[in-house]
Amino acid sequence: MSKKVVVYTSSTCSYCHLAKNYLKENNIAFEEKNVSTDTVARKELMSKGFMGVPVIYVDDEVVQGFDKTRLDELLKS
Numbered sequence: 001m002s003k004k005v006v007v008y009t010s011s012t013c014s015y016c017h018l019a020k021n022y023l024k025e026n027n028i029a030f031e032e033k034n035v036s037t038d039t040v041a042r043k044e045l046m047s048k049g050f051m052g053v054p055v056i057y058v059d060d061e062v063v064q065g066f067d068k069t070r071l072d073e074l075l076k077s
Contacts, residue, residue, distance in 0.1 A: 003075060005030035008045045008055040011037065015066040016054045022068060028075060 005023065007030050009016035023030050033041035035053060045055060056063040058074040 002029065003059050004057070005075075006033060006057040007031070008033050008035055008041060008050070008053050010035050010053050013053050019054045019056060019066040019071075022066070022071065026075070 005028055007016070007019055007023070009020065009032055011034060020030075020032065033044070035042040035045055045053070048055075050064065052064075054064075054066055056066075056071065058071070061074050063070050063074070
């Protein structure tokens with residue numbers, strides 16, 4: 001059963017690039033929402049109480065920042 005993964009990013013965020021590379025290397029499909037170019041995504045993220053990126057949703061769980069250990073726990077369970 002695959003998990004729904006959504007990654008809020010910005011174009012200049014190095015941790016966002018690390019998170020996306022990690023997901024690609026592990027063959028995990030994800031939807032990217034770039035808050036630099038998508039005003040709807042930016043408003044959506046802010047309405048959830050976040051001001052920084054990356055914010056990664058794995059189903060209903062939230063990972064703020066690139067926390068590889070937490071992502072491993074959520075994606076491999």
